[in-house]
Amino acid sequence: MTPAELSQAVQAAVSAAVEAGELAVAVPEHVTIERPKNRDHGDYATNVALQLAKPAGKPPRAVAELLAERLRGITGVTKVDIAGPGFMNITLDAATQGELARTIVEAGSAFGRNEALKGLKINLEFVSANPTGPIHIGGVRWAAVGDSLGRILKATGADVTTEYYLNDAGVQISKFAKSLQASANGRPAPEDGYVGEYIADIAKAIVEGVPGVLDLSEDEQLEVFRTEGLKLMVAEIQRSMEEFGTHFDVWFSEKSLHDSGAVEKAMERLREQGHVFEQDGAIWLRTTDFGDDKDRVLIKADGETTYFAADAAYYLSKRDRGSEVSVYMLGADHHGYVNRLKAIAACAGDDMDRNIEVKIGQFVKMLRDGQEVRLSKRAGNIITIDDVVEWIGVDAARYMLARSSTDSTITIDIDLVTSQKAENPVFYVQYAHARMCSVQRNAVEKGITRSADFKPELLSTEWESNLLGELAQFPGVVAKSGEWREPHHVATYLEKLAREYHRFYDNCQILPKGDEEVTDLTHARLWLADATRTVIANGLTLLGVTSPERM
Structure with missing residues (x-):
């Protein structure tokens, strides 16, 4: 049983209580299910009773008891305890938890995909560095983060167009x-x-x-x-x-906006909305009405159009091409663009809090021998994408650049990320996948094939339970990463999952040694190992990182 399935079960319990006249509340669209930090508190917990207590006009613990009574009758639920002011701690039996391994293996590459953003049309623009030189380290960060985010958004059901804006005019x-x-x-x-x-x-x-x-x-x-x-x-x-493994669906030319007359048409549309005015011989957009620090010039007094006019035309172009949400991923020196871009959306009659999102990425530092690396031989004064790939490789670069929140500065230690140490997060996660592939090869050499007669109830140790619990979180992590536009949650999750797998591997013998017999437990653990391999491979794929079978 996954957290999503348990959420639906709790939701059904609320609905049943409402139909029985025990609760007079609106059934929540979603029930939050969390994994308790202290496993003595059960396998999962929910605070839904606290949320429903006020509208129900009942004490939270009374609401919790009503729901707990129904949940206790669900197959696979062994215990529901009420804790504190009204939290429900839910314990599942080993078979119900273990069945997740079969679910994952049978789903394969589809496990983790969901419909959290089903049908939402998103234009995702990133990198968009001026075509006047090689991509520098800041652009490389967006190449990793943007491409990963595009993959994640598609995995959550969104209709995504990835785009590179070529500033080929000016x-x-x-x-x-x-x-x-x-x-x-x-x-x-x-x-x-x-x-x-x-x-x-x-x-x-x-x-x-x-x-x-x-x-x-x-x-x-x-x-x-x-x-x-x-x-x-x-x-x-x-x-x-x-x-670098970064694909763009559209390479959009700024020059095309001017050549096609789109800039002039955009200004007319903005004028119709009532936010264009003339002053000192120039034509302006009144962006201060929507939080910008100053109004912006569209056409200078000498008749020359500004970059801002092209920005406005570009935003409207995205909307005309069907984008419901336009996501801009800009460099660290573009903080001033946030309000002005949002103001363009508002001036065009859109919802600046929904139709446009602007993310700013912070700086990246690279260290070698403890010293910051600053210069590129080829570009003269910047670190380029080719430098990064030469120094640490595509996998390490993509993983390290995507594993931190974009609003934080990253320091990448070249010596560390090219080493085979547990402290190297790229190696740590990829090694977990390679380790599971090694288990599969060893099983084949011993003539052992994973039995279809899977007995999930045998996966009952704390190591197996912890690993299953972590595996169950993956779909929720993918959904959260897409909804929050933050790929680093996937990397954080993979490192936690790898840690749980290494603990399981070190404490639970998977294959028989010597003349030991192959047992039902052998097969059950092979299912669990294969499920973990599947999830790690799926997570790495979302980050655009390979899943090596040997290391």
């Missing part, structure tokens, strides 16, 4: 083109231009790919370096993302 692209032109002509980079080996590499590729480009006029050259440089840089970013 001042930065001009600086990039001028930097490439200068490098190709053997001149120093312009002031505030881009430097690093990648600039020289791209400039060389353009000269080789466009014969005679250096014979053109300065203006004609610049246009070639702009167009071809952007094309090559975007291709490089796409390559690095795919090699």
Whole structure:
């Protein structure tokens, strides 16, 4: 029995009490079931009686006793105790708990998937670094977190579109083109231009790919370096993302907003909502009506549209393409964007607390030999995605970048995450999976196949019970991670599950030794080991991390 199934059983008990006239309350849509920290308090606990007491006009303990009496009659429930002001502590029999192992194995890769966000259309935009250089360490964090979140949201039933916004218009692209032109002509980079080996590499590729480009006029050259440089840089970013295991459904061009007239149309739509005004020759959006610290310029006095105008058009584009919720995942230096983006949604007539979400990721530090690593050989002054992959590999990078809350700074110790130590969380979780695969191989070598005659009641030790209890939490963790947009809960869970498995493995003999007989307990524990392997593999898949069979 999973927590979700027990939640439904408690919900049914409330419904039965209401139908019998014992409680005059609305049946809750969801009943929270938790695993007590102290296992002497049972396998699961719920505070539903405390929630219902006031509307029922009864003491919490009286409500709890009414519900407990019904729950005690459910198959698999051995005991329901009332504790404190009205908590219900529920104990299940070993067979009911152990049956979960069969449920997991038979569900396979589908176990953990749920419908918490069924049908919700979400546009998930992340990374979106300017296409003027390689993805830096901050973008790498979002590549790991964003891709993991997209996987988790899909696992909770959401209809997700992952998107990369290419800032391929404006001042930065001009600086990039001028930097490439200068490098190709053997001149120093312009002031505030881009430097690093990648600039020289791209400039060389353009000269080789466009014969005679250096014979053109300065203006004609610049246009070639702009167009071809952007094309090559975007291709490089796409390559690095795919090699990192991060897939985008849409690569959206900012330039397309201007070329298609979407920016002008967006301003007309905002004007219709009554939030556009003119002042000092410029056209503004009154975002202060919705919590922004100042109103924002859409069109400057000289007629030039602003980045903010493109931001507004981009948000409306997402909504026009069917997005109910637009999630923006921005870097640590974008705190000022939160209120202005939410204000755009409000000015467009949307619910700024529902239709748009803005998450800010904090900085990442990398250590080697106890010292912070700061520079990249190729980019000159930043750590790039290729640097990270070279130093610690894709699996370690994705796991470590996704295992912490995005509002906290991460420090990654290169020496630790490339070691085979229990202190290395990546190794610890992957090793648990490899260990279970080893058990399966050893079983095959001994001629033991997992019996279909599974006796779940034999999984009765505290180690087995604790492991089963942890396995039961997985669907709830996935649902919570999706609803809260926080993939790190999956990583935290996997580490707890791996710890429980290692304890089970160290204290419960799975396979017979020497001439010992194969027993029903052998088969039951093989079911449990395979169930744990399944859940760890499913969790790692949600994080975009592999599940090695040997280590």
